[in-house]
Amino acid sequence: MMLNDTFTDDDAAELYDVENPWDRVGFPHDRFFSDAVAGAESVLDVGCGTGSMLHVARDEGHAGRLVGVDPDAAMLKRARRRDDVEWVLGTAAGLRYDGEFALATMASNAFQCLADEDDLRDSLVAIRRALRAGGGFVFGTRHLWARAWEDWNPADGGTVTLPDGRSLRGWHEVERVEGPLVTFSETVARPDGTPLRVSRTTLRFHVPETLNGFLRDAGFAVEHQFGDWGRGPLTAGSREIITIARAQ
Numbered sequence: 001m002m003l004n005d006t007f008t009d010d011d012a013a014e015l016y017d018v019e020n021p022w023d024r025v026g027f028p029h030d031r032f033f034s035d036a037v038a039g040a041e042s043v044l045d046v047g048c049g050t051g052s053m054l055h056v057a058r059d060e061g062h063a064g065r066l067v068g069v070d071p072d073a074a075m076l077k078r079a080r081r082r083d084d085v086e087w088v089l090g091t092a093a094g095l096r097y098d099g100e101f102a103l104a105t106m107a108s109n110a111f112q113c114l115a116d117e118d119d120l121r122d123s124l125v126a127i128r129r130a131l132r133a134g135g136g137f138v139f140g141t142r143h144l145w146a147r148a149w150e151d152w153n154p155a156d157g158g159t160v161t162l163p164d165g166r167s168l169r170g171w172h173e174v175e176r177v178e179g180p181l182v183t184f185s186e187t188v189a190r191p192d193g194t195p196l197r198v199s200r201t202t203l204r205f206h207v208p209e210t211l212n213g214f215l216r217d218a219g220f221a222v223e224h225q226f227g228d229w230g231r232g233p234l235t236a237g238s239r240e241i242i243t244i245a246r247a248q
């Protein structure tokens, strides 16, 4: 919900980049994905957002086919500032590729946006279909049992400054937890706390057993699962489930 027109969808996409710069040196998550992309001759990045991961891949010399897909027009508009990658407005479930990619990725927990079970299943089938036999699917999701949302509350709101000098405050508020589905609002406000925009999101959290069932049903075999971005083992106490799956 936009409360006034001084904070637009384009501003929200710019804020995303300010808060989430792609940095393969500083962030183990970004290194994990950038290494996977560098090792694949063609890559489909599902939920690519502003496209930073694929921008960096090109900067680092990736010479193969790179395609980014996202349903958020403002995020994709930022991605499109570079035309050396194919950008597609759409959802995972709407993908119509057939056997074209060596690797599919969903970085920065984009996988958790697949909240509805039918949409999750349809998305996995479409991603599987987009891959060649033996192609990889690399993604992360937060582990349900770690209950990360308990740390998301209005007190977490820090202040950030956009490149044009505007200072903004932001915070999260959890509204509902129903099994694996967590609904929360995200508020962007002026430094004095006056809200400019409130958006509501539902994310699906996962446990390995059901996640692996969804993957199997869509034609994937799980090759590796890690509990952190340093490739540590997946345990009952892990905060993340990091999966490398193969198209069968």
Ligand SMILES: C[S@@+](CC[C@H](N)C(=O)[O-])C[C@H]1O[C@@H](n2cnc3c(N)ncnc32)[C@H](O)[C@@H]1O
Binding pocket: 020, 046, 047, 048, 049, 050, 051, 052, 053, 069, 070, 071, 072, 075, 090, 091, 092, 093, 106, 107, 108, 109, 110, 113, 114
């Ligand atoms: C947290 S952002 C991650 C963006 C990017 N992957 C990154 O690493 O910065 C999640 C992205 O998933 C996208 N998304 C939401 N629902 C989706 C769907 N059904 N299919 C594909 N992408 C989706 C959102 O628009 C958003 O850009």
